[in-house]
Amino acid sequence: MRPELLKGNLDLLLLTILSEQPAHGYAVIEELRARSQGAFALPEGTVYPALHRLERAGLLRSHWSDAEARRRRVYQLSGLGQEALEARHEEWQAFARSVRLVVEGV
Amino acid sequence: MVRTTSIEAYLARLYVALERQFPDDDELVRRIVAEAEDHLREAAERNRPGSSPDAAERDAIRQFGSPQRVAQRFARELKGRLSPLGLLVRSYLYVGMYVGSVLVAAGAALLIVGVFGALFGAAEVFGLDDPPAVSGTKASCEQWPTYYQPDQPGTNTVIDCEIFAAALAASFSQFSESLFQTWSLLLGGGGIVVGAVIWALHRGLLRWHAGVWDDLSGPARVYVIFGALSFGMAAVSFLQGIPSSGGTSLYWTGAAALVAALFCVAYAREGWRMWVAR
Numbered sequence: 001m002r003p004e005l006l007k008g009n010l011d012l013l014l015l016t017i018l019s020e021q022p023a024h025g026y027a028v029i030e031e032l033r034a035r036s037q038g039a040f041a042l043p044e045g046t047v048y049p050a051l052h053r054l055e056r057a058g059l060l061r062s063h064w065s066d067a068e069a070r071r072r073r074v075y076q077l078s079g080l081g082q083e084a085l086e087a088r089h090e091e092w093q094a095f096a097r098s099v100r101l102v103v104e105g106v
Numbered sequence: 107m108v109r110t111t112s113i114e115a116y117l118a119r120l121y122v123a124l125e126r127q128f129p130d131d132d133e134l135v136r137r138i139v140a141e142a143e144d145h146l147r148e149a150a151e152r153n154r155p156g157s158s159p160d161a162a163e164r165d166a167i168r169q170f171g172s173p174q175r176v177a178q179r180f181a182r183e184l185k186g187r188l189s190p191l192g193l194l195v196r197s198y199l200y201v202g203m204y205v206g207s208v209l210v211a212a213g214a215a216l217l218i219v220g221v222f223g224a225l226f227g228a229a230e231v232f233g234l235d236d237p238p239a240v241s242g243t244k245a246s247c248e249q250w251p252t253y254y255q256p257d258q259p260g261t262n263t264v265i266d267c268e269i270f271a272a273a274l275a276a277s278f279s280q281f282s283e284s285l286f287q288t289w290s291l292l293l294g295g296g297g298i299v300v301g302a303v304i305w306a307l308h309r310g311l312l313r314w315h316a317g318v319w320d321d322l323s324g325p326a327r328v329y330v331i332f333g334a335l336s337f338g339m340a341a342v343s344f345l346q347g348i349p350s351s352g353g354t355s356l357y358w359t360g361a362a363a364l365v366a367a368l369f370c371v372a373y374a375r376e377g378w379r380m381w382v383a384r
Binding site (some may be wrong): 070 | 137138140141142144145147148149155169170171175179182183184190
């Protein structure tokens with residue numbers, strides 16, 4: 001899949017995954033890959049900048065966790081992030097519906 | 107001897123690349139490197155079945171991306187979205203530096219003119235003051251017969267020394283004007299050179315501070331418009347210094363306005379492109 005198709009939707013994907021449970025970066029990337037059946041196999045280093053940006057925007061919170069063998073940064077959705085997720089989900093549904101109408105006529 | 111793994115070498119390069127992008131934020135750099143290390147070690151462990159440790163680490167690094175690319179991505183994501191107020195203030199500081207530099211260049215040129223004028227006589231050399239009063243004697247008039255042609259063309263005889271003095275004063279005035287035009291050329295030309303250098307530096311600074319050029323926000327676009335205007339003014343100053351005669355001055359003025367307009371259109375176009383790209 002061409003990367004530009006993902007551009008603009010990465011935030012929605014990350015927020016969706018993190019809305020279910022807090023996770024560290026590697027787990028988020030693995031989940032993204034698994035759920036998309038390998039379609040969203042991004043260069044992994046590009047996901048972390050997006051996580052940082054979402055955190056700066058107040059949509060995510062993060063903290064260091066020592067629960068596992070390695071110290072890891074765990075991300076979770078904030079209240080603002082939940083609202084943003086709902087709004088972006090609606091936007092995406094409307095967009096996907098419109099694209100389908102044009103491309104497939106249904 | 108302690109062996110350096112591929113991951114350690116990668117993290118060292120990533121640290122350097124991030125330091126270049128975020129020289130004032132060591133805490134952020136360390137956090138990113140720590141997250142990258144966690145990610146790479148986890149990925150290498152998962153890649154290990156069926157691979158040598160080295161190959162597993164190399165695969166993990168390849169999937170993560172080059173240090174430069176990761177650092178640039180962080181810069182694009184984090185620095186391109188500075189708070190509007192922060193970028194506004196920073197942009198106007200740059201505008202101040204830019205315009206100020208042009209003014210300094212102009213001031214330096216005028217200072218040089220003043221120093222030379224003090225040394226050699228401003229009125230006689232640089233035409234900054236009114237031409238000195240000319241009072242010619244019959245003898246001095248006769249030394250410069252070509253300055254005044256009497257009513258009978260073809261002769262070099264000076265008839266009226268007062269008329270000759272007036273002619274000499276007018277000639278001096280033209281000479282002064284010519285020198286002033288020369289200084290306008292130098293001033294305007296210097297302004298353009300300084301402006302171009304400062305423009306390039308600021309563009310680099312903005313790119314450094316705000317990530318890739320395409321991610322600049324509104325205040326930065328204000329900056330490019332100001333830059334275009336001041337650059338255009340320098341161009342006008344330069345072109346006005348070009349000697350002209352008769353009706354050609356209109357052409358030069360038109361050309362100066364055209365140059366300024368072209369700069370403004372070019373930068374406005376870039377601003378529009380950035381706006382669309384957001």
